[in-house]
Amino acid sequence: MPKEMTTSELAKRIVNHEEIFILDVRNTDEFDDWKIEGGKVEVINEPYFNLLDGVDPIVDKLPKDKEIIVVCAKGGSSRMIAEMLEEEAGFTNMMNLEGGMKAWSEHLEPVKVGDLKDGGALYEFVRLGKGCLSYFVESNGDAAIIDTNRMISIYESFAAERDVQIKHLIDTHLHADHISGGRELAEKVGGTYYLPPKDATEVTFDYTPVEEGRDITVGNTTVKVQPIYSPGHTIGSTSFIIDDQYFLTGDILFVESIGRPDLAGKAEDWVADLRNTLYNKYKELSEDLLVLPAHYSFAKELGEGGLVSARLGHLYKVNSGLQVDDEGEFRKMVTENLPPQPNAYEDIRKTNMGKINPENEEQREMEIGPNRCAVHE
Template sequence: MNIKVMTAKDVTKKVINKEQLFILDVRNVNDFEEWKIEGENFNYLNIPYFDLLDGVEEIVDKLPTNMDVLVVCAKEGSSVMVAEMLAEKEFSVYYLEGGMKAWSEYLEPVKVGDLNGGGELYQFVRIGKGCLSYMVISNEEAAIIDPTRMIERYISLVEEKGVKISHVFDTHLHADHISGGRRIAEISGAQYWLPPKDATDVTFNYNALEGGNEVKIGNSTINIHALYSPGHTIGSTSFIIDEKYLLSGDILFIDSIGRPDLAGLAEDWVSDLRESLYVRYRELSEELIVLPAHFMMIEELNEDGTVAAKLGTLFAKNHGLNIEDEQEFRKIVTENLPPQPNAYQEIRETNMGKINPDVEQQREMEIGPNRCAVR
C-alpha cells in the first residue's frame, strides 16, 4: 500500500507552475462548493466522506489512472482513510497534510523585485485565502505590510535575510482575516501603524498612519509614501514604495474593486471609493505596479506566482475603473456584493483588540474564501 503525503507548499507549487492534479474532495457538498483548492489545470470530484465509509468501489471508474490523485478533507483524518482505500486499488494517491485548515494558512513568499539602494520587495501569497501581504527589506531593516496571523513565515524570512523589523503597517482594519501586525510589533519591537479613522474603537496603542506619512526603511533612498484612499473602510490607506510600486490595500484588485460595506456603511462610503479610484489614483503614474492586499481568482497569479499589474493596464481592463456614470457605479458597488466574510464582525473585534480568541477559534473564524471585492 503506497500512500503519500502532499503539503500545502507542494500544492502551491503545482498551482503556480500550472501542473495537472486531480483532487478528490471528501468534504460536504456545501463546503466544497463554497471554497476549494483552485488550480488552472486541476480536475475535481466531490464525494462526501460518509458516502465512502463502505468502500471506494463506486468511484474508482471516476478517477484517473494517468495522474496523481490528491484526497482533501477539512483537517486530514478522513482524507488519510480514503487515500488508504484508493492505494489498495493501486492509484497514485496522496492526502493533503493538515487538510483545508493547512491550505487556508499557508503563505508562499515570492520576490516581486529589487528596489533602489539594494533593497528587495517580497509578496506573501496566502494561496488558499486570497490574502496578500508584503515585506520591504533595505539596509538590514524590514517593514511588513498587512501581515496575516501566521507570523512565523515573516519571522523566518527576516532571520534568513539577517534583518530587523522596524515597522509594521495595516492599510486598514481588516474584516476577513486576523492581522498579525500587533504581535509582530510586540515580538520585534517594531512600530505598529494603523489609520486613525479605522482605529476609533481599538484598545491598544498605535502610530497614526495618515496620508502624506513618509517612512524610510534602512538608510537608503527607499521610502514608503502613504496615500489616503478611503472606500473599503473610512481609513483605508495605500502605499507608494520607491516611486515604483502601489500597494492598493483592499481598494483596487487586479480584476475587481473593493467592497465598501463591511462596517455597514456601503451607502456612505461608496462616494469615497469612487473618489479614491477615479480621482486620487488617476493622478498617479500609470507605470506604477499595483500590488493589492487580496486576489479573487487563481487566474490573477502571474507566471512567477506574484499578483501584480501596471496601474495603466488596470485602468484599461478592470471593469470597476471604467464605470463612467456615478449612479451606475453606486448601483453596481452596493448591489453586486458577495456574501460577507465568515465571522467578519468577530474578526473586526479581534483586530480592534476587543476580543482575544484562541488559535483554534481564529482558524475557525477565517475558514472560507476571500470576499473583499465587488463581484
Template sequence: MSKVKVTTNDIARKVIEQKSMYLLDVRNESDFEEWKIEGEAFEYKNVPFSEIKEGVEHLAKKLPKDKDIIVACAKGISAQKTVDKLEGAGFNNVYPLEGGMQAWSEHLEPVKVADIEGGAIYQFIRLGKGCLSYMVISNGEAAVIDATRMIDTFKKFADDKDAVIRYTLDTHLHADHISGGRRLAKETNTSYYLPPKDATEITFDYQKLEEGTSLSVGNAKIEVKAIYSPGHTIGSTSLIVNNAYLLTGDILFIQSIGRPDLAGKADDWVEDLHDTLYETYKTLDQELLVLPAHYASNDEMNEDGTIGKKLSTLYQENDGLNVSSQDKFRKMVTENLPPQPNSHQKIRETNMGKQSPDSEEQREMEIGPNRCAIS
C-alpha cells in the first residue's frame, strides 16, 4: 500500500504557481464534468472506479509512466484503492489525494494582496469552490470579510500574524456556501456585521453593516467603509478598505456580474443590480482595486495568484458593465441564469440561523462549483 499521499496544500501550490499535473479522477463522469480540480497546465483522465474495481490492466495502458499521477475521488478512499491496484501493476508514480474532493472543497489558500500601513490585506482563495474571503490586518488587529465555515484557518492565520480579530463582516447573506462569520465572531469574542436588509429573517443578534458604517482596524486607522450596493441580494453592501480596495461581494466579479435570483427575486432585483453597476460604482474612484467574493476560473488569477483588477479596467473589459440599455441588461441577466447552487435555500436558512446541520451535512450541502455569476 502506498504510504505517500498528496495534500490539498500540494495541489494548491501547483494551481497558484501554474505548474503542470496529471490528474486521474475516479469519480463518476457526471461528477467529474460538473466539478473538478482546475489547473492552468493540468492533464486529466476520468475513469470511474466502478470500471477498475476488478482490474487496472486496460487503464494501465493509457497512463503515463514518466510523470507523477495524482488520483482523486470523493473522499480519498477509492483513490487509495486505485493507487494500490496501479502499484500492483508496476506503477511507482501514483499518489492519492488525501481527503479527496471533499478536502479540496474546504482548502483555503491565503495570498497577500498588498501591504498597507501597519500590516497587509490578504485574500483567502477557496480554490475548490471559487469563494474569496479577506483579512485586513493593521497594528495587531484584524477584520475578516466573507469568512467561510473553515474558521480555524482564519484564527490560525491571525495568530501567526500576531493579530487579534476585532470584526467579522459578511457583505450579504450568502446562498452558495455557509458563512463562518457569525461563529468566528463568537469564538473570538468580537462583533459580527451583516447588512440589515438581508437580516430580516435571522434568528441571532448582529451589528448593522450599512451605508456609512466605518470600522477602524489597528492604530493606523485603516478604515473599512460600507457602501450600499443591492442587486445580488437586497442588502448587498460593498466595502472600501484604506481608500484603495473595493470589496464587491457577489455584485461584481472580474469576468462577470452577480445574479439577482437566489432569493427568487430576479425580476425585482435586476434594476437594483443595474443601478449599482451603472450608477453607484461609476461614482467611485476608478483606481480602486476590485476584490470580489467569488471567481469563475483560474484565468482570472493574476501572476501573483491574487484575483482582482482596477475598477476602470473592468469597465473596459467586463461585458456585464457594457450593455447599451437597461432593457438589454434585464434580458441578458434574466435569460442567462445558470443552475442555482446546490442546496441554496437550505444554505440561506443555515446562514439565517433557522437550520443547524451537522458538519458532515454542511460539507455535502456545499459540494460542487459556485454559481453566483451570470453565465
C-alpha cells in the first residue's frame, strides 16, 4: 500500500527547496490550468483514465530511484494509480497526496518574516496551492492579521500556540480571487474588521474604515500598522507599513510583477491610479522597506524558508513593471498583458461584500485554481 503524504509535509519540503517528483493524474486541461509548483519540483501529467487498463504508458517516464508523489483532485484516483504502480510495475517508493489538489489549495504554511523592534514578530502565511499571502503580527499578547484567508482555524491555532489574542482583522482591499476570512474571524474572536471605505461602498455589513493617517496599534504602542492609500488594483487598495520596516503592498506590487487594475471591470479607469501609486507614491518611501505582497505568481519568488519578499529599492531596479517610463506604454502593458480572470471572481467579490453566502463546499470550489492578480509582460 502506498503511504499517505499530508499537505503539511509536502509544503515543508517545497519551502525548504527539496527535490520533489510528482505524477499528476488529473485531466490535462485541469493540470495545464493549475499544478503544484516549487523551486525543485518536477511534475509530469498522465490522466488516470489513460492508466485504467494498466500503467505501462507511464512506467518509462518515472524515476526508479526517487520517491514519487501521486496527485489527483481529491486523493482517490491517485491512490488507485499509486497502488497499481506498486503491484504491476514493482515501484516501492510511492506516496499519495492526502486530499489531493482540493486539500493543497487550502494549506497555509507559516514562515517567520522577522522580529519587531520592541518585541513580537511578523509571520507570512504562504498559501502554496494558490499563491495567496497573509500576515500575522503579534506584539505584547495581541495580534493582527492582514488579508486573512477563508481557513480561519489555522490562524486561531497559531494564535493559541503563541498565547496571543487576535484583535485586528484587516483587508488591504476587496478581494476578487479568494474569499476573505477576516470578517468571520473578527466576529468569532470579538475583534475589529477593517476594510478600505472606497472598496466598501456595496458591502452589506458593518466594518471599521482603514484610512491613511489613522494608524492601528498592535500590542506595544510602538508597533503600529500605518495605512498608505495606494489605489490601482482596486480604487480603495491600501498598503501598510508595519513597525517602520515592513511594507505590505497588497495586490499593488509583487516581487516579480505588478497588480492588475481590471478585476472590477475598471482597467481603463484605474491605470492612472496604479501608475501614480507605483511611480510616485511608493517612490517617496524608504528603499529599505521590506516589500511583502498579498500574492506571488512564480515558484522562483519563494525565498529562504518559503518567504516571499524583497527590498523596495531592489524592486525599483529589477521589477519590469516599474521600468516603463512612457505613460502610454504603461497603459498598454497593464491592459493588454492580463491573464484570464480568476475563477468565479464575480461571485467571490459578492461573497466578500456580503451579498451572497455560499455553503462551505461551494466556497472551496469557487477558489480552486491559481491566483491571477498580476500583470506579466
